[in-house]
Amino acid sequence: MTFINENYLKLKAGYLFPEIGRRVREFAAAHPDKAIIRMGIGDVTQPLAPTILKAFHEGVDEMGKAESFKGYGPEQGYDFLREAIAKNDYQARGVDITADDIFVSDGSKCDTGNIQEIFGHQNRIAICDPVYPVYADTTVMSGKTGVCQSNGYFDGIIYMPCTEANGFTPELPTVRPDLIFLCFPNNPTGTVASREVLKKWVDYATRNRCIILYDAAYEAFITDPEIPHSIYEIEGAKKVAIEFRSFSKTAGFTGTRCAFTVIPGELMAHDNEGNAHPVKPLWMRRHTTKFNGVSYPVQRAAAAIYTPEGSKEVKAVIAYYLENAKIMRESLKDAGYTVFGGVNAPYVWVKTRNGMSSWAFFDKLLNEANVVGTPGSGFGPSGEGYFRFSAFAERSNVLKAMERIKNLKFS
Secondary structure, eight states, X not given: OOOOOGGGGGSOSSXXXXXXXXXXXXXXXXXXXXXXXXXXXXXOOSXXXXXXXXXXXXHHHHHTSTTTOOOSOOTXXXXXXXXXXXXXXIGGGTOOOOGGGEEEESOHXXXXXXXXXXXXXXXXXXXXXSOOHHHHHHHHHTTOOOOBOTTSOBTTEEEEEOOGGGTTOOOOOSSOOSEEEEESSOTTTOOOOOHHHHHHHHXXXXXXXXXXXXXXXXXXXOOOTTSOSSGGGSTTGGGXXXXXXXXXXXXXXXXXXXXXXXXXXXXXXXXXXXXXXXXXXXXXXXXXXXXXXXXHHHHHHHHGXXXXXXXXXHHHHHHHHHHHHHHHHHHHHHTTOOEEEOSSSSEEEEEOGGGOOHHHHHHHIIIIIOEEOEEGGGGOGGGTTEEEEESOSOHHHHHHHHHHHHTOOOO
């Protein structure tokens, strides 16, 4: 008899976004005449920038010539990309991160989900609520939790509610965790963290010997010069934090797949005897054992983001999405909604009308306005009564969607 990993049975029947997809497919099949506008899943709509596309093509062309063909590449990533990341994303901001600290991967979703493999089973995990579902689901899959309670919380996870009352910014845990997931700019609320907020977390992790798992996938959307792009801009963070970055939203790589994780050499964790061990070699071991690296053409394309032309083009696309967020934020406010986020972030977080549940609001928007968003409750119990809109749609669809939502009738 072969046994399953029963931790998977603790999870809800479906991951949030496939469930949204299922409902939309059923509606579309039943109403083929309806033009559905999708503003739910955070998938981009603008094509790869010209400079990136040119580098992508050049990488493919190199693969077609014997003298420039590339076979297996370095699992950690090619030096040309890792050095460009270190120079432009970190050293340019006064942060001493080197290429050796960077691990190129095919997505930060994978990395945030897989990172727990290198940490002990006995660790307690703290996550925000609401939050990107991967953090909680992979914690459950790894066997670190009990069952899901009636309030939607899993035994064994330390939840940090993010509500309107605390500005959707989590308070420091009263129960000490070992690993703390933080995401800024936040998915789903669009909240950003000030330097003071991040310093508070770094100081807490230092005092309590915790490690912060910092998801900065949306840092490129920060336009306020006072808001840090990296947790490593905070003194002491290199000793207590791992950072995850992605090119998916930054440069339209959702279908191209490229991201990276940063683990400084100073970061330590401990064995059962209390002996300190550097974390970076553990991730290197895991990375090189289970991953063969991102393809050469994709890494060539990613490196082009850091050229003067590529950087200019990518910033223009980001500005396009931020303008979408501004339109959405202002339109929804004008329509009488209470709105959060959408500044320094591509997500707009909205209170549902008339106390509707998140999924009831989803169904009303889909059925009456033919607009798709994401129910807040899918991100955790504290997301109930809220709804997330993504700014990654075409401008014309954003304008149409806002007009449709404005015309919705509520009893």
